[in-house]
Amino acid sequence: MTDANSSLSNLDLETPEKPFLDANELVINMGPQHPATHGVLRVILRLDGEKVLGLECVIGYLHRGVEKIGEHRTYTMFNPYVDRMDYVAAVSNGLGYCETVEKLLNVEAPPRAQHVRVILTELNRIASHQLWLGTHALDIGAITPLFYTFRDREEILKIYEKYCGARLTTHAFRIGGLQYETYAGFEKDVKNFLNFFRPKIDEYEELLTTNRIWLERTKNIGRISAADCIALGVTGPVLRASGVKWDLRKAQPYANYKNFDFDIPTGLNGDTYDRYLVRMAEMRQSVRIIEQAVDALPEGPIIAKVPKVMKPAAGEVYHSIEAPKGELGYFIVSDGSTQPYRVRVRPPSFVNLQALDVMCRGQLMADVIAVIGTLDIVLGEVDR
């Protein structure tokens, strides 16, 4: 990856195979203003006709310096900023940050807070996957699923709105627990949503899973092997679709995920269709987790005792969670003051985007769009 200022002439991509005729290659600049690059991603494509010989991602168009801002805010003040990274999964970002600071402060959120966190985070995973499904299908040309998923995502956003007043960048969690007690009828709302949502997954699958055109457009497209995934640091559903059973909720249990019973769906081929199936299955698993969490919601305090002015002891901590898009890690260095010395985020989208070149070589131009969709990137998180 290069920075936004690099010029085209610096392109140095090796040609995998020499074209039969020495025709001129077509270099196409896809984005940053393009309907299918999910924001402001710029992809420089080298094409032989429609075949992709290589590509390079140019990022940085949405850089807001979130990490640098973190060095000039107190631990509490920085909390809302992380919501703006992966804005479709703001709750997950908040969970990751709060847990990291809690680790630094050596406090643990009380059980009730942990449960509510799990419920909201899993709801967020569903919402994020819904948005992915809608836009991914739209990129491949099926325009209808987008509206179905947005209709159902609305119900999740309504729960968020009732809980904390915001719908997208929620700032739902606080360091040490929660700020707000759940509202009256929260459990009922969540259960109603689960009952409402279960048949909807079948509806999405009915539209796509056995659709012949969908199969042709996704099977064997953007294949990536498990070894490549691990070498590139790719995580999340993309890694699991390649057959690696790696989910931080099981591998390094955080929050109180170890109390819940759920499966890790994996794929075999590592192609776009498997990633689709894995994410669909993950939505069902999320429903399972939320159901258990709501049923076992304990009483008690919602926030642990945390100092008003947070001054963690000097040191560093890395903590990562399984965000909807993959491993979301925070590395925070404290120098004992009220502000972090350094905040570093390991965003799943940024790391997963590296795999784009590997996945697209030798495929057609239309597949690049499908692969960008299946990687499920959010440019706010790639650039931060």
Added chain:
Amino acid sequence: MGQFIQYIESYLGSDQTPGGAGNMFWALVYIMLVFVGLSVAVIAMNWLERKILAHMQVRLGPMRVGPHGLLQPIADAIKLLLKEDIMPAEADGFIFWTAPFIVVLAAFTVFVVVPFGPTHAITDMNIGILFMLGVSSLSVLGIVMAGWASNSHYPLIGALRSSAQMVSYEVAMGLAVVSAILMTSLNPEGTGTLSMIGIVQAQLAQGEWFIFKFFPLGLIAFFIFAVAMVAETNRAPFDLAEAESELTAGFHTEYSGFRWSLFFLAEYSAMIAVSSIAVTLWLGGWLRPFPNLLSGATWDQVFSFFPGATFLFFAAMCFFNAARMPKHPLFRIQTIGLAGFGAALGLIGLALFIPVVRVRIQDIFWFAAKVACFMYLYIWYRGTFPRYRFDQLMRMGWKVLLPMGLGVLILTASVALLQQKIWHP
């Protein structure tokens, strides 16, 4: 003057098309009627597509401009006409300017031979269907010119895709058409025809629409044509030439304002044109449904009430929705507008019950109704299917539809020969 009136009147008793009778005046009138009718159809199609697609996708579609967004197409047209006509700096000016006109010209010219009724066509050519296929494929020229002249990568790729796609699907389309033309030679008189009116009259004479002829051969040929015609018009799921998510807008990416709207107009009239071919060749053109099952003068009478009844139904829908409008002063104009629109439709419906009009109009009605079904199918496809990839599209055209078309053609010919020589010598 008297001669002129005589010239005009001389056609009225004729049982030929104006072009066939050589009457220039009525030919011009018919051309105007077809042009206006087509423009209205495109405007209506614009609104209907947005509405129907919206309702398939759990949303309302245009609701603000006029009652239920009825004036939206007009607002869009005004917007497009007032927009700046931008030409890219490095574009080839002359080609860039002429391309949309070629596309529109090709899309409109084919309607010269479309038979809306036994005499309701501008003219009847003895090579009608060839003329239609030939002229409609000229539009690919305009698309290639538009893509080339824009001097931009996306339009170029879009144009290349489009030309390859249209050329390949024309082959399959042609084979399907030939098998239908072959069926026309099974008339009692034993002569085949390429004339559009002749094809429908052959179906009338044989007492069978060609879609049911030699079941399932006619049906397969129709199916091949129905797939190829979607590809031919660059519509979903074969809309690779203007694949929004890949090529932003394909060959017309660099066009704006009026020139863009010409492409839009051409696309929709091309859809209507190919649907007209399908209706003429396989679905009995202007003939009413169930000619065999429900035959006789009584049923003819009953079916002749359909045009008026349809308009009355639409009028009733308008009135029903006008009654459901919110009872708020802000909605008064909209409610009155919707009721007025319903009243206009109702008056047209009543006028269609007048016996003289009824008899003359029902051919056009049945033809338009059948074409409308195809238009609905186009919208339905768009709401349902993902988009094919370019190589998959080509594979389907050359490896599936083409062999199928050849097979159907050979089988149809063999069955027809057997029928003539052995079963009914």
